[in-house]
Amino acid sequence: MWDYTDKVKDHFLNPRNTGELEGANAIGETGSLNCGDALKLFLKVNENERIVDATFMTFGCASAVASSSALTEIIKGMTLDDAAKLTNDDISDYLGGLPKAKMHCSVMGQSALKKAIADYRGVQILEKPGQIVCECFDVTDLEIIDAVKANNLESTDDVTNYLKAGGGCGQCLERIEEVIESVKAKG
Amino acid sequence: MKIVYTDNNATTKVADEVINEMLPYLGQLYGNPSSMHTFGGQVDKKVTQARQRVADLINADPEEIVFTSCGTESDNSAIYSAINAFPDKKHIITSNVEHPAINNLYKELEKTKGYEVTFVPVDKKGLLDLDLLYNSMSQNTAIISLMWANNETGVLFPIEDIAKKANEKGILFHTDAVQATAKVPIDVKKTGVDMLSLSGHKIHAPKGIGVLYVKKGFKFSPFLIGGHQEGGRRGGTENTVSIIGLGKACEMAKENLPIMNSTVKELRDYLQNQLLEKIPGSSVNGDLEQRLPNTLSIGFDAVEGESILLLLDRQGICASSGSACTSGSLDPSHVLMAMEVPFKSAHGSIRFSLSHYNTKEEMDHIIATLVPTIQKLRDMSPFWKDGKMI
Missing domain, CATH: 3.40.640.10 (Type I PLP-dependent aspartate aminotransferase-like (Major domain))
Known part of the structure; x- marks a missing residue:
């Protein structure tokens, strides 16, 4: 059954700001066809580094579309500095919450936004630091450590829900477990 | 409804x-x-x-x-x-x-x-x-x-x-x-x-x-x-x-077996052929001959299954998908993966499975709903432009 809030349903059924944005001067892309969801975010940023317009194109489930739609609504009018502070929880909260297994949809929004901001500022996003743990979804140990700390994740299921890591072939589940344990051990 | x-x-x-x-x-x-x-x-x-x-x-x-x-x-x-x-x-x-x-x-x-x-x-x-x-x-x-x-x-x-x-x-x-x-x-x-x-x-x-x-x-x-x-x-x-x-x-x-292999099969074939004709970038999963008479697994390029199902559900249509997002796992169904169905259509695969209670009017309702649904999702898909995959 569809376990979505009315707000998620609304943003899925009536997505705001879809399509390419003419005159966009910042673009952030994340996800892929293979993963099952992907988001392309278009921003128009003015000379004061304020986001004057934002649109998206998303391939994915209802919560991926809703998260993308919510993201564009939240960031319109923000300065890039403020937008850079946005977290995936802000997106999820805006929608009245997402089912646990769909949290990665909000993470995808945050990631596309980071990339768009980097694109505007001409900053190269370097090769991801850390070691790849999940080959299926290209997730590193450092990303897992960050997500575990930021969201108090306790199990491999939690990590999969947030980062997708471990949700494909499942071969890295033991390694994810070790990473969680190491974070816990350090307190 | x-x-x-x-x-x-x-x-x-x-x-x-x-x-x-x-x-x-x-x-x-x-x-x-x-x-x-x-x-x-x-x-x-x-x-x-x-x-x-x-x-x-x-x-x-x-x-x-x-x-x-x-x-x-x-x-x-x-x-x-x-x-x-x-x-x-x-x-x-x-x-x-x-x-x-x-x-x-x-x-x-x-x-x-x-x-x-x-x-x-x-x-x-x-x-x-x-x-x-x-x-x-x-x-x-x-x-x-x-x-x-x-x-x-x-x-x-x-x-x-x-x-x-x-x-x-x-x-x-x-x-x-x-x-x-x-x-x-x-x-x-x-x-x-x-x-x-x-x-x-x-x-x-x-x-x-x-x-x-x-x-x-x-x-x-x-x-x-x-x-x-x-x-x-x-x-x-x-x-x-x-x-x-x-x-x-x-x-x-036992009595209905001939109906299953005539009337129901014809309905399935009608649904299949209409969808293939009206929706570009669609393809049937599985052998067309060695197949149950009631089942249609059909993939739509560049769109995702859960989104399709949710929009069908709004029109009272019950179907299912082997897509990741509906099953709790994140990979598409193991069956479609085993068949090496490409990701572009595997994620957007829907299964319609009929019975002798279904009617032609119902098939027409599905077709009339699905055509604009796929279009709507493709309009916002980053992998679809000008009528084809990019």
Whole structure:
């Protein structure tokens, strides 16, 4: 059954700001066809580094579309500095919450936004630091450590829900477990 | 809102005739069929009739029918019985597109009991690699178990040919016929299978009732150990109401088999051809010929299954998808992956499975809903532009 809030349903059924944005001067892309969801975010940023317009194109489930739609609504009018502070929880909260297994949809929004901001500022996003743990979804140990700390994740299921890591072939589940344990051990 | 139910491979409507047949036994006629008194005995008579009706559908003898609680129990009973009968044989052959009901059992046997399981692959059309299958058969093989029809694509395996080879080599053969029952003719005598599973709720009987056919002469060992019921092959007081319902459903299934392979098949083909024609970038998953008459698995490029299902649901249309986002896992279905269906359409694959209750008007409603739905999702997909994939 569809376990979505009315707000998620609304943003899925009536997505705001879809399509390419003419005159966009910042673009952030994340996800892929293979993963099952992907988001392309278009921003128009003015000379004061304020986001004057934002649109998206998303391939994915209802919560991926809703998260993308919510993201564009939240960031319109923000300065890039403020937008850079946005977290995936802000997106999820805006929608009245997402089912646990769909949290990665909000993470995808945050990631596309980071990339768009980097694109505007001409900053190269370097090769991801850390070691790849999940080959299926290209997730590193450092990303897992960050997500575990930021969201108090306790199990491999939690990590999969947030980062997708471990949700494909499942071969890295033991390694994810070790990473969680190491974070816990350090307190 | 009117419901258009095209998810019959998930479960089916309990037929009115089946409900009517069951009602007296849910009410006044509650006796235990094992009792000595006439009150219980009349229920036993009805259970006997039901057993005969089930046997008639698959051309078995009534004493070869064992009632269980579901398809999963039937499958588990068959496999455990085989490995109990041949404790020295540590090899099992199956396919890589089986239902989780049995797939997870193999994984368990591999992990905890040291069994070697050969998962025979399928090709892009979902058809079995028969050479590999036949070459895998050895003296160490305890059982070969293959689904008769695939639940997601409807693709049929050549069960009769495989059973023949298995018989020649003296290897036990089980088939999970949960999806095939009531959709294609099944004749256990002609086919020569040793065991066969079927499930009530897929053929217009209620949930919670299954059958394991066990060929006469096989040294069967019960999975559920208890009383003398089912000839000592399955303990527990009979689920009389559901058994009686299943009997009626089997009788009706036999009558309806020609309808399934004419009217229902025509509806499925109509839906399939209209969608292929009206929606560019769509493709059918699975072999077009060796396929159940009621099943259509169709993939749409550059869109995702859950989104499609949710928009269909808004119009009262019930279907399902093998897509990641609806199943809790993140990869598309293991069946579509085994068939190497490309990711571009695997994530956007929808299964429509019909029954004789469906109508042409319903197919038209699905078509009229799906065409703009796919368009709407493609309009916001980053992988679709100007009428094609990018």
